[in-house]
Amino acid sequence: xxxxxxxxxxxxxxxxxxxxxxxxxxxxxxxxxxxxxxxxxxxxxxxxxxxxxxxxxxxxxxxxxxxxxxxxxxxxxxxxxxxxxxxxxxxxxxxxxxxxxxxxxxxxxxxxxxxxxxxxxxxxxxxxxxxxxxxxxxxxxxxx
Numbered sequence: 001x002x003x004x005x006x007x008x009x010x011x012x013x014x015x016x017x018x019x020x021x022x023x024x025x026x027x028x029x030x031x032x033x034x035x036x037x038x039x040x041x042x043x044x045x046x047x048x049x050x051x052x053x054x055x056x057x058x059x060x061x062x063x064x065x066x067x068x069x070x071x072x073x074x075x076x077x078x079x080x081x082x083x084x085x086x087x088x089x090x091x092x093x094x095x096x097x098x099x100x101x102x103x104x105x106x107x108x109x110x111x112x113x114x115x116x117x118x119x120x121x122x123x124x125x126x127x128x129x130x131x132x133x134x135x136x137x138x139x140x141x142x143x144x
Contacts, residue, residue, distance in 0.1 A: 007052050016066045017042050017058070026104070033103045037096025040107030044095040055091060071137045088112035 009015060021035030034041070039062055046052040067076025074082045087110060094109030113121035118131035 033098035036098035040096040084117040086114040
């Protein structure tokens with residue numbers, strides 16, 4: 001898809017940002033770079049550098065819009081009673097680093113990630129915590 005097409009499509013307010021890269025073992029094989037950097041690319045390139053959409057709109061399309069679309073009833077907003085899924089990043093620093101030559105490169109600028117209330121990334125380093133859960137579109141979680 002051309003850059004002009006991407007920018008044009010991003011103008012539509014009900015487009016969500018996602019990645020269709022497959023789930024795989026980390027650091028194995030040659031995945032598409034977007035598997036490591038989709039959201040960082042949106043925030044760094046299309047929000048900060050090219051100003052295609054606002055930061056607030058990009059975050060809405062990464063959080064509350066998908067939660068609403070997929071009926072994830074306790075996700076997508078910072079609200080009492082909702083799952084505490086929070087990403088703390090530096091909007092001036094965030095950047096996707098993965099390339100086709102080096103696809104296993106983590107994005108820069110993401111300092112803290114909290115999943116279901118559990119700190120999983122601390123100062124840019126994974127803590128080893130595995131707090132994620134598979135979700136059904138009814139808002140129900142699938143337990144291990």
